[in-house]
Each structure stands twice: as C-alpha cells, then as structure tokens.
Amino acid sequence: MVQPVPPASPVVLLRDVHLKLESAAGPVNILKGISLEVGAGEKVGVVGPSGSGKSSMMMILGGLQPPTSGSVQVKGHEVTAMSEDDLARFRRDEVGIVFQAFHLIPTMTALENVAIPLEFAGAPDAFERAQASLEAVGLGHRLTHYPGQLSGGEQQRVALARAFAPEPALLLADEPTGNLDGDTGRQVIELMFDMAERKGTTIVLITHDPGLAKQCDRTIRLVDGLIVSDGREAAPRVAKA
Template sequence: MNGRNSIVLEKVHLELESAAGPVNILRGIDLSVGLGEAVSVVGPSGSGKSTMMMICGGLERPTSGRVEVAGKDLTRQSEDQLALIRRDHIGIVFQNFHLVPTMTALENVAIPLEFARRDDAFDRAAEGLKAVGLGHRLTHYPGQLSGGEQQRTALARAFAAEPDLVLADEPTGNLDGDTGRQIIDLMFDLTRDKRATLLLITHDPALAERCDRVVRLVDGRIVDDGRSDRSAAE
C-alpha cells in the first residue's frame, strides 16, 4: 500500500423510517481500508454489516456522513455516476449469486465488460470462467449449475473488469462446507492476483481471521476496527 485508502467512511449514519418511527441502522461509522488490504466485518445479525457494504458500493445512500471509495466521494454522485464508479472500480459478490437466469454463464460474466463497452468482453469473460475452473460450462445457464458453480460464475463476473475493490457479502452462506472453502480459497487467490482490496462480510470467525484485519460491528457501531489488536501483536 502507498498510504492511500480504498475506502473511507466518516461519521456515516443511516436512518430509515418504519411504522414504529425512525430506525437507526448505522450510528456514526468511521472506517478506513487501505489499498490492497483484506478486511473482514463481523457482528450479530442486524448489526448493520450488509448495509455498510451496500453504502460502500454506492447501492445505498447514507443519511449523513462522507463515503469515499477509490478516491471518489460517493455522497456527491448521481445514480448514473455511481453506476459508472461500480463499473470501473467495484466488484460485488452476493450470498445469493444474483446471476441472470436467462443468460449463460459466459453472458453473465460478460455483463460488466459489455457495460464498459469492451470489444473483447466475451473473450475476457471466457478467460475469467476458465480461471475459476468453469471453462467447460460457458454455455450453461444458472439453473444447470450447482451452487458452487454459480458462485464461481459470480466470482468471475466480480473480477472480470479487474476492480480496485471487491465487496463480498457472506459469499459461502448458501454453500456446503467443502464447496465454501473452495470458493473462499479462490476468492483470496483472485484478490491477491489482481491486487484488489477486499471487504468481506462473514459470520465465520475462522474465515474472518484470514483477512488482514477484523472489524467488529454491534448495533450500527464499530466496536473494534482491528487495528489495536494488530498493533499489540506487532
């Protein structure tokens, strides 16, 4: 890392309205993630982990605070500008794969590349699928793939445009243990090879510890950003 950050959150709040009144989802989040750093985010269900990730991806807007990703202040961007930032800088892996069921694996991986108007979109998509061990499944639809194969396809799509930042929300949540471990090994390999920053949401303590730093979120607040433990160890 060269001293710059991939993610900076400053005093980020998110308040949503409900029938019972306002609900505070995030309560003043301060977080910085360095370039090339792998950071896991852990905490109880409902603590705001996935919401924080959505804000980092420009998929949710905070009520207040500053959100900077890849040098861009997301709070100042239009929806179209946010879409371009995601296209050029961010790859996202969801627990439920989020593949388009009417498109083949090759077409699913090519989506962000076509959005970027890459002439070699399908060639690069094929290379990406081969890199995750699915070179023989290019023309298969999601319904013809196992859960592990669908998540491999989702990984290939997330890394297709060589993003600066990868956001992964419980990427093994719908997979069995062995398949999940294979997917995680693959994700870390791809992150290292592409020199990308990783923000990983997980309930798995062992998986969290594979990252450079573990951030703990409770009731919408960061109670441990992982820096003090690391400093003490050093």
C-alpha cells in the first residue's frame, strides 16, 4: 500500500506575534497578534496603509527585530530562540532581503557587492557564483562597474543578484520598485519572480501597489497591526514563451 506523502512544512510560520515598542509618548503596539503560514515557493504580497506594521513584520521575519511575544519560525528554525551569532548565520544562509534603497557599497564593483555574502559564508567559489548570479539578471557585461556607473534599475538588479546568490529559502522584498520608474519596476519584478520560480524561493513582498500584489499567489492585508484579509485572489501571471 502506498503511504501518503506528508505535507511539506511551511517556510514561514508565525503564531500570535506581538510587537510593542517604547516611544516618548509611551508604549506603541505595532503588531497585535499576527499568525501566518507561507508555503515553500509561495509568493505572498503584503499590503496595507502606512504604519500598519508591514515593515515591522518583515524585520521580524528576517531576524532583524525580536518580537515582544509569539513564535517565529522560518524553514523550521525558531528565530526567537536564536543567539546573535545564530541570527547572523540564519540571515546569511536562509534569508535574502531587497529594499527600496539598493544598499550597494559604492566603492565596490557589482561583482564584489554580490560576492560579499558568499565570502562571509566561506564559499571558496564566491566570485564564480557572484558572476553567475549577475549573468542571471542580465548584468554579465557590468561586472566591473561601480554602483555610481549603473542606472537605478541596474543597481536593483545587482541587489537582486546579491540576495539570490546564496540561494536563500526566503526572499523578503520591501517596496523593491519604489525608486524605479514604471517600466523598469515591472522588469525588475518579473526578473525577481522568474528567479524565485527557478530556485524554488519563497517571497514575501511588501508593496503599496495593488496591481503588483495581484501578481503574487496570495495577498494579505494588514491594518493597525492585524491581518484583516488573506486571500488567493491574484490573477495568474502569463509565463514567458
């Protein structure tokens, strides 16, 4: 008798996550009990008004901000139980992050910028993998260019290449097209989704653009620190020929 295959564990698992921070006016409740599951390879768009807790949730997922309470698991790792050294290794090995600002080191070439996380991980082939990642985003001819010599779209492609080079399980993207014009932004998002599909990477994408969110498999909406809707209402993307 063939045994049923058990379902894969979610890459992201949040359980009753709260975040309370102190301010000059007193404590501020930013997240008020977030629970969320995201499966392997899933692309989730996160929308909501400014101040709703979207970026705070992303910082918690990336191990950059500890929650006040609750459970945060990424690929089976209980993030809240990690030491600072464990968190650094976790971010290096399991999480890629792309921000609205490109965060490239201006004195390093595109190749050097992408090779940095691989070198930190001790990869002996860091520069070979960095070159392959840049070629995958169409920048094989820009390896020796510095950020100041690249357009905004090219700089964000370098940031994508850097995020994907270590082959993370989870990519966190916070308004990745915010500094780009419409056409360039669409190209960057298409590239990001295509790379994620090839590598099986899970994406959590924060955006103010409802059209962009609808390109994801699923959209969740945060309001005042709570998830108020969670639906698979996105239209499917058209695959390239």
